Amino acid sequence: MYYLVRKEGSQKYDRPPKLWLVIPCYNEAAVLPRTAPAFLSKLDSLITRGEISSKSRICFVDDGSTDNTWEIISLLTEGDPRFIGMSLTRNRGHQNALLCGLLEARTHCDAAISIDCDGQDDINAIDEMVDKYKQGYEIVYGVRSSRETDTPFKRKTAESFYRIMSKLGAEVVFNHADYRLMSSDALDDLASFSEINLFLRGLIPLIGRPSSTVEYERRERAAGKSHYPLSKMIHLAVDGVTSLSTKPIHLISIAGITFGCTGILGLVWALLTFLAGNSVPGWTSSVCVICLIGGLQLFSLGIVGEYVGKIYLEVKRRPRYLIERRAGIQNIDEASEPSNVFTGPKTS
Ligand code: UDP
Numbered sequence: 001m002y003y004l005v006r007k008e009g010s011q012k013y014d015r016p017p018k019l020w021l022v023i024p025c026y027n028e029a030a031v032l033p034r035t036a037p038a039f040l041s042k043l044d045s046l047i048t049r050g051e052i053s054s055k056s057r058i059c060f061v062d063d064g065s066t067d068n069t070w071e072i073i074s075l076l077t078e079g080d081p082r083f084i085g086m087s088l089t090r091n092r093g094h095q096n097a098l099l100c101g102l103l104e105a106r107t108h109c110d111a112a113i114s115i116d117c118d119g120q121d122d123i124n125a126i127d128e129m130v131d132k133y134k135q136g137y138e139i140v141y142g143v144r145s146s147r148e149t150d151t152p153f154k155r156k157t158a159e160s161f162y163r164i165m166s167k168l169g170a171e172v173v174f175n176h177a178d179y180r181l182m183s184s185d186a187l188d189d190l191a192s193f194s195e196i197n198l199f200l201r202g203l204i205p206l207i208g209r210p211s212s213t214v215e216y217e218r219r220e221r222a223a224g225k226s227h228y229p230l231s232k233m234i235h236l237a238v239d240g241v242t243s244l245s246t247k248p249i250h251l252i253s254i255a256g257i258t259f260g261c262t263g264i265l266g267l268v269w270a271l272l273t274f275l276a277g278n279s280v281p282g283w284t285s286s287v288c289v290i291c292l293i294g295g296l297q298l299f300s301l302g303i304v305g306e307y308v309g310k311i312y313l314e315v316k317r318r319p320r321y322l323i324e325r326r327a328g329i330q331n332i333d334e335a336s337e338p339s340n341v342f343t344g345p346k347t348s
C-alpha cells in the first residue's frame with residue numbers, strides 16, 4: 001500500500017513512510033525484556049503489510065538509568081538492526097529524554113511515534129495513528145479512553161491536572177500524555193522551540209498543523225513501578241503552567257487590586273471609628289488580617305519566584321541533554337526485513 005509523502009519542499013513521491021518509535025527509559029530493566037519484543041513485532045507486522053518502510057526503527061533513549069537498562073538496550077541493538085539506542089549522561093527527566101529521541105529521529109524518519117516503554121500505552125493504536133498520518137494529519141494525539149487501570153487517586157489527580165492546566169491558560173489535549181505521532185515537518189517545528197523548561201504536551205498544540213486524535217485503553221504497567229509520584233506530577237504541572245502561561249501572575253495582580261481596594265475601605269472605616277471615639281483595638285481581627293495578607297504575599301512571591309527562576313534557567317541556555325553513548329546507529333538507513341526470529345534479549 002503506497003501513498004503520497006510530502007517532503008523535500010514540494011517534491012512528492014510514492015513510498016511507505018519511514019516510522020521511528022521513540023521510547024524513553026529510566027530504570028526499566030524489569031520491563032524492557034517484556035515490551036521490546038512487543039514493539040518489534042508491531043513494527044514487523046506494519047512492515048510486512050507494507051504500511052511502513054523496512055527502514056523503520058525503534059529508538060530507545062536511556063535517561064541515565066542506574067540499573068542495567070543500557071546493557072539491555074545494547075543487547076537489543078546487537079540482536080536486531082531495527083533497534084537503536086542512545087544514553088544520556090545523567091537523568092534529565094522524561095521530557096528531555098523524549099525530546100532527545102524526537103530530535104534524533106527527525107532527520108531520519110517521515111514520522112515518529114513517542115511511547116512509554118512500560119507497556120501502558122496500547123501499541124495497537126499505532127496502526128490507527130499511521131492511518132491518520134496517511135490521511136494527511138501531521139500530529140496524531142493518543143488519548144486515553146478510560147483510566148480504569150489507574151488507582152482512583154492517580155485517576156483523580158491526573159484528571160484535575162488537565163482541568164487546572166487549561167484553566168490556567170496552558171492548552172493541553174485532555175487525557176493525552178506523550179503517546180503521539182508527529183510528522184518530520186512537525187518535528188522540525190518542534191526543534192525551533194528552544195526553551196529549557198520543557199512541557200511537550202503543552203508545546204506541541206502550539207505548533208499548529210493538521211492534527212487528530214486516536215483513542216486507546218491505558219493498561220497496567222507490564223513490570224516495575226511508576227516514576228511519576230504525586231510530587232513529580234506537581235512539579236510537571238508547575239513547569240507546564242509557568243512555561244506556557246503568565247496567567248498566575250495576572251491572577252496575583254487581580255488579587256492585589258482586590259485586597260488593595262478592600263484595604264482602603266478598611267482604612268476609611270478605621271479613621272471614621274477613630275474620629276467617632278470608638279477605637280477599641282481588636283487583637284483577634286488584627287492577627288487574622290495579618291495572617292491572611294502575610295500568607296497571600298508569601299504565596300504571590302512564590303509564584304513570581306517560580307517565573308524568575310525559570311527566566312534564570314532560560315538565560316543560561318544550558319543544553320537540555322547530553323548524549324554519552326549510542327548503539328546500533330550504523331544500521332540506521334539500512335533496509336532490514338522482518339526476521340521473526342527475535343526472542344528478546346539475553347539478560348543473564
Ligand atoms: N522516564 C524517563 N525519565 C524519568 C522518568 C521516567 O525517561 O526521569 C520514562 C519511563 O521509563 C517511562 C516513561 O518515562 O518510559 C513514563 O514514566 P512512568 O511510566 O514512570 O510514568 P507513569 O506512566 O506512571 O505516569
Ligand code: MG
Nearest residue numbers: 116118120221
Ligand atoms: Mg507508565
